[in-house]
Amino acid sequence: MxxxxxxxxxxxxxxxxxxxxxxxxxxxxxxxxxxxxxxxxxxxxxxxxxxxxxxxxxxxxxxxxxxxxxxxxxxxxxxxxxxxxxxxxxxxxxxxxxxxxxxxxxxxxxxxxTVPLPAELEELLQAVAAAIEHLGRDAPTAALKAARSLELIAQRTAYWPARDARDHELENVAAALGLNLDDTRGLLARYGRWSPYG
Incomplete structure (x- = not known):
């Protein structure tokens, strides 16, 4: 367990x-x-x-x-x-x-x-999550489309931050995200679109 x-x-x-x-x-x-x-x-x-x-x-x-x-x-x-x-x-x-x-x-x-998010962005993210959950009760396919849109936004908007974060000490990035080194390395590689083994 x-x-x-x-x-x-x-x-x-x-x-x-x-x-x-x-x-x-x-x-x-x-x-x-x-x-x-x-x-x-x-x-x-x-x-x-x-x-x-x-x-x-x-x-x-x-x-x-x-x-x-x-x-x-x-x-x-x-x-x-x-x-x-x-x-x-x-x-x-x-x-x-x-x-x-x-x-x-x-x-x-x-x-x-961990690194705090600006309050207005935190509120916006919570509002978007609540809106998608509400949409899912009436229109599950539309909710899936909205969730997919969020994935695409994350991939697009995190690309350069991941590349910039690669120039910082990995331990500091990991601490800011609350992740271990391996998970941080994997996250940066996924968003920055490079191999975590390279």
Whole structure:
């Protein structure tokens, strides 16, 4: 289970992280297949329940949000006493949801560090989005044409800014957009119409 936002995608992909009592990150848990011939590795927080299976599973001590950018959230200690006989995927769900809320707060903070748009342009973009959504309820084909027009506008208007941004430090451009270096490189290449591998 991972979380992403439309604006930042994989640059800020979140998940629930697990820490053991000694503060270490557990290895993935190997789940056997029904045939017993092979299995697969799972890192979902709910498998760290300390179950005495064929290969005993580690028991989570802390759940916390993690982001692909390296950020980690508040550590929430797992209350195994309150869990009683519930499966961890049920007893730990509220804590996992708190981790997602922590990640949401992180994404808001990321947005606050990016380059701001002029207020009038932000309002205009929101108005256009709302107008297309409204149009889509009555005339879906027209809404698709409008969305396609936006794609064409983006390609046309972002060409020179992407080329100009290429002259700046990639780290600074990435920070201004809230993206990682690879995603920034790909975005500039797409709008500037050059190969990201060149």
């Amino acid at each position: 991972t979380w992403t936002s439309e604006e930042y995608g994989r640059s800020h992909e979140g998940r629930v992280g697990v820490l053991l009592e000694d503060g270490t990150v557990p290895k993935p848990v190997c789940i056997d297949s029904n045939s017993g011939a092979s299995g697969w590795e799972v890192r979902h927080w709910s498998v760290y329940d300390g179950a005495a299976t064929y290969v005993p599973r580690p028991r989570a001590h802390v759940l916390h949000a993690e982001c692909s950018c390296g950020w980690t959230g508040t550590r929430h200690t797992v209350d195994w006493t309150a869990a009683a006989d519930l499966a961890f995927r049920e007893s730990g769900l509220a804590t996992a949801e708190q981790c997602e809320e922590d990640w949401d707060t992180h994404i808001t903070a990321v947005g606050n560090t």
